Amino acid sequence: MVKDHVGTQGDDLIIESDVEMPDWEMRAYRRLQIVVDGQAYFVAAKSTISRGRFRYQLVLWPETLNDLPGRQIYYDETFIQARDEVIRNRREAIVVIALTWFFRPLLGYLWQASKERMAVRFLVDPVRCTELSIYTSYAIVVLCMAMAVIGLFTQAIALGWLVATMLLLAPDTVMRWDRMQRDRSNLGFYEWWLGKRD
16 A cells, blocks of 8 residues: 655644545635545645656635635545555556567467457457467568578478477468458367367
């Protein structure tokens, strides 16, 4: 949990936090009303103390102020917990999205239903993932062919696993590429064949 430091400066309330609260801005009209321990305040000053550390000066809400508050929030433990939960979820989402972006070629081998579910949850394009997986398979097949040619002349490379890899990947690469070009299908590894049996 992010720790806030709450102090006083005369009648003003000083809140220091590791979290920038975008709504807590200085405004001339329709100010944000922040209620702390039953007392209403508004943001009079906002500054950055150090990198990633923010300072908010809250001034008592004038009883004679005719302007209506733009919004009212209650700064308490519930507010802090909700704010920290949003931050945690956002950070986790960023990490997951970064990882899924990095592993998109591998995700493309998943079957269509799995990719569609991940598309909603992790914001990945299933068609693009499939396309990248096809390119990956193609690159592996070409690499295996090159290594097989080298192996034929040098006899330093075992050809069995190279041929097996090519025989495994080549048909799937051709079929999935063909289906993608025809109807933008995002089929997974051998789904064009095994999927028909379901």
